[in-house]
Amino acid sequence: MNLRALTPMLRTPDLAATVAFYTQVLDFQLSAGDAAGGWAALERDGVELMLSRLNAHEGDLAPAFTGSLYLRTDDVDGWWRRLRERARVCYPIEDFGYGMREFAIYDNNGYLLQFGQPIAAFDEA
Structure with a gap:
């Protein structure tokens, strides 16, 4: 199962x-x-x-989601260059203490999309 x-x-x-x-x-x-x-x-x-x-059965009136969609990528900097001018930015690209380099944007509904890559991947390149 x-x-x-x-x-x-x-x-x-x-x-x-x-x-x-x-x-x-x-x-x-x-x-x-x-x-x-x-x-x-x-x-x-x-x-x-x-x-x-x-969904009318559930009484939806607007998009709603309390979390985010986290997209792991092998080129977070490339995604940042591509998206920073094409979508509303939540936070710009940054290295975080938990070992990820990431940024976040909103889609056209306001859903939060985070893009991340392990910082160790940069050390190996």
């Missing part, structure tokens, strides 16, 4: 704009669904994300 994956599903009032953000800004590919159908599955480099319209 094993878990095989965890795929976040984010709700949005404007599914088309959210699909556009993830495909145009972050280069995810649409793998299933579409805005007209009310949900979409996206993929990039083996990372999966699902998006859906707000």
Whole structure:
């Protein structure tokens, strides 16, 4: 009895704009669904994300999520150069005492996306 994956599903009032953000800004590919159908599955480099319209059954009025999506990368500086002018920045790139170099941006809904790379990876390069 094993878990095989965890795929976040984010709700949005404007599914088309959210699909556009993830495909145009972050280069995810649409793998299933579409805005007209009310949900979409996206993929990039083996990372999966699902998006859906707000859920009327649960009384959604706006996007809501108390955590963040943490994306580990092999080139955090490259991502920073790419995204710092294309998205609202939460905090700029920085080395943290817990061994990660990271930064964070918000998507078009205000969901927090953190990008990180172990600092040890820089020492090995």
